[in-house]
Amino acid sequence: MSKLIYTLILCLILWCVNNFFYIIISPYSVVIYIFLVLFIVLSQRKKKCKFAFNSPILLFMLCYIISMLYQMIYNVMPLSNILKGYMLLLSTFLLYFPLTKLRQRYGDSIIKNPINIMATILSIILLGQSFLNFHWLNIETNERYYGMRALVGLHLLVFSAILQFDRLFHKEKKNRILKYIQFLIVLSAIIFVCQTRSINSSIIICLSVYLIVRIYQNRRKWTNAIVIFIVIISIPYSVIQLYDYIYNTVSTSLSANEASSIQRLYAYHYYWTLFLQHPFVGIGLQEGSLNILSYDGIQNRLYIADVGVVGFVASFGILGIIVYSYLIAKYGSILKHNPKPLFFAILTIIVILAPFNALTNFSDQLILLVFCFSLMDKQETRKPRKNKSHKFHAHQHHHTNL
Numbered sequence: 461m462s463k464l465i466y467t468l469i470l471c472l473i474l475w476c477v478n479n480f481f482y483i484i485i486s487p488y489s490v491v492i493y494i495f496l497v498l499f500i501v502l503s504q505r506k507k508k509c510k511f512a513f514n515s516p517i518l519l520f521m522l523c524y525i526i527s528m529l530y531q532m533i534y535n536v537m538p539l540s541n542i543l544k545g546y547m548l549l550l551s552t553f554l555l556y557f558p559l560t561k562l563r564q565r566y567g568d569s570i571i572k573n574p575i576n577i578m579a580t581i582l583s584i585i586l587l588g589q590s591f592l593n594f595h596w597l598n599i600e601t602n603e604r605y606y607g608m609r610a611l612v613g614l615h616l617l618v619f620s621a622i623l624q625f626d627r628l629f630h631k632e633k634k635n636r637i638l639k640y641i642q643f644l645i646v647l648s649a650i651i652f653v654c655q656t657r658s659i660n661s662s663i664i665i666c667l668s669v670y671l672i673v674r675i676y677q678n679r680r681k682w683t684n685a686i687v688i689f690i691v692i693i694s695i696p697y698s699v700i701q702l703y704d705y706i707y708n709t710v711s712t713s714l715s716a717n718e719a720s721s722i723q724r725l726y727a728y729h730y731y732w733t734l735f736l737q738h739p740f741v742g743i744g745l746q747e748g749s750l751n752i753l754s755y756d757g758i759q760n761r762l763y764i765a766d767v768g769v770v771g772f773v774a775s776f777g778i779l780g781i782i783v784y785s786y787l788i789a790k791y792g793s794i795l796k797h798n799p800k801p802l803f804f805a806i807l808t809i810i811v812i813l814a815p816f817n818a819l820t821n822f823s824d825q826l827i828l829l830v831f832c833f834s835l836m837d838k839q840e841t842r843k844p845r846k847n848k849s850h851k852f853h854a855h856q857h858h859h860t861n862l
Contacts, residue, residue, distance in 0.1 A: 470574035497551045504558045512837045516787040531744040545745040548823040559834035571835045579620030583649035626802040662812040670805040727762040731774035742777035
């Protein structure tokens with residue numbers, strides 16, 4: 461198949477895993493998603509290929525399988541919901557292997573383009589619905605600083621903003637204005653529609669890290685002033701935002717439409733207690749309020765999605781902690797051999813978002829990590845074999861000259 465067809469399929473996968481951006485409501489989205497992933501997997505040619513993230517990916521899949529068996533044995537949830545949740549995550553991890561092969565075949569653009577295309581489309585939809593009163597998304601929204609607030613596809617927008625920021629520094633001048641416009645559209649959707657303090661601060665820190673690494677590697681003196689200026693602006697802003705976030709954690713009460721920061725504190729305590737009660741493999745995945753081990757928390761609007769790493773630890777226990785730590789360590793070791801500013805920025809956003817959003821609990825977030833792992837997976841280059849016959853003739857020619 462051609463690169464264009466694979467790009468369209470990957471766009472459809474991202475659209476599907478984000479519930480079609482709620483433009484259409486399909487009860488078969490899980491089936492469609494798994495079918496598309498298997499199609500991508502089976503369409504690849506069978507050839508030997510080394511994968512940098514092979515061991516942590518397989519360990520994560522094993523961790524999820526153990527958790528799934530635990531839920532089946534103890535009847536924590538109905539079997540259909542257990543299979544639905546875990547099949548989504550397992551198939552998402554499985555996508556890493558064909559994605560890496562596609563990247564080695566077509567280059568980085570096969571990974572970056574689908575994320576940027578879908579993020580730009582979603583950003584235009586969100587901005588249109590927020591400021592032009594278009595009713596495209598069938599979602600519940602609430603009001604915040606800049607009007608309508610919606611969190612659909614938030615992590616897709618964040619990762620796209622990082623990728624597009626990196627693209628601004630590429631040497632090719634083709635469609636340069638369009639690249640700036642596309643980046644500003646995605647960034648505007650994050651700031652004015654998603655309106656999340658932790659995300660805004662994270663992006664500023666992340667892009668600052670990107671610039672610092674880039675300047676350090678290039679050693680260009682003329683840009684030092686720009687970097688210093690950005691750091692001077694970004695660090696105080698991030699500190700102020702963090703203070704504001706902590707202050708609101710203490711002072712904000714539960715509103716009508718969204719769980720407040722103080723509710724998140726209760727959620728941290730609740731799920732940490734569940735982890736202490738089920739320390740080895742955790743309570744497993746949640747599907748609404750069907751997980752009987754966390755039923756009380758859901759009824760009191762204590763959502764596991766709000767508590768990041770604590771939610772992940774509560775879900776998968778000590779086994780999950782070991783695998784997650786190994787994944788980060790593996791990322792760091794690969795970063796030593798492939799120290800691109802983009803990969804430092806991605807690691808920064810992963811580490812900063814960890815306390816707030818566990819990126820490995822939900823398929824719409826996990827798939828972005830899988831895309832990034834495939835992007836970072838350094839292509840193996842084989843040394844060309846020496847032509848023995850050529851070597852023999854050269855040796856024979858040398859003796860004749862003697």
